[in-house]
Amino acid sequence: MKNRLASLFILILAAGSLTSCEDVIDLDIKSGDPQLVVDGWITNRAIEHSIRLTESAPYFDNSPAKPILNATVVVTDDNGKVFNFKDAKNNGVYVWKPSTPTDTLGHIGRTYTLNVKFGNEEYTAVSKLNRVPKIDSLTYFFDKLPVAPSDGKPQEGYKPEFFARDPVGSGDCYWVKSFKNGKYFNKASQISTAYDAGFSPGGNSDGLIFVLPIRQSIVPFDEFLVEKDTIKVELHSLTLEGYYFINQIRIESTNGGLFATPPSNIFSNIKNSNPNGRKALGFFGAAGVSSFQTVVDAKQARPNIY
Secondary structure, eight states: OHHHHHHHHHHHHHHHHHHHHHOOOOOOOOOOOEEEEEEEEEEESOOOOOEEEOOOOOOOOOOOEEEOOOOEEEEEEEEEEEEEOOOOOOSSSEEESSSSSSOOOOOOOEEEEEEETTTTEEEEEEEEOOOOOOOOEEEEEOOOOOOOOOSSSSSEEEEEEEEEBBOOTTEEEEEEEEEETTTTOOGGGOOOOEEBBBBOOOOOOOOSSOOOOHHTTOOOTTTTTTEEEEEEEOOOOOOOHHHHHHHHHHHHHHHSSOOOOOOOOOOOOOEEETSOOOOOEEEEEOOEEEEEEEEGGGGGOOOOOO
């Protein structure tokens, strides 16, 4: 018995020594040269289109991204049509404005090339604007969580669900975006993508109605709609490159906790015309967009069949 007590006492002392001694280690991480960061998407909608250019910053630098000024930004389609983007506000956001209310930059089936000249460097990126299916409907049903959330959020309300069918022909990729009362669900954890009508290649979902989790991914699990809320969903077509880029953003941005993996560089389709020049970050994409919007009316809610 004495030996057991002595062993237990030694274990307690050892545990205490492990938790009471902490060494602070200052890591001397060298910062590399700033890189061009591109954030640009064009669509088939008759709206202004913008391409944001900034400089990369050191890993532990939380200050706002530094805009890149005085660059030349041009987008050209595969028919030779040229679209010039101008930084009118001198803030690194280069904008193309339609000449008429119905003028569109992007057209389904066309391929677009971005050209950015900045200092002595020249960068390019290419993206095709793929087809996108029509959203047939956007419905909602009343639902209730079995247990009230501890953070004070509602326990019950309406859950929305959209319906659309992936066109026949394997390899279509999509980004599902949603807005509640005009506010975009823009957290990385809320990113929803689809490959054909499922989640990823190999799902054998070509030509089908989007699977249930994707149809209901337009609001987070703990989010409900109430009477007179406006809910809008958009389907954005993606190239395969864009699909992997968006998914990697979600993975890296939500990579945390006990089983987190080491961070990795996110893929970019921005290429320096000089193989020995500085590499770039970010993405230039083209997307076909379809959308559907409705206002919650309790009388129009359908029964919850799930």
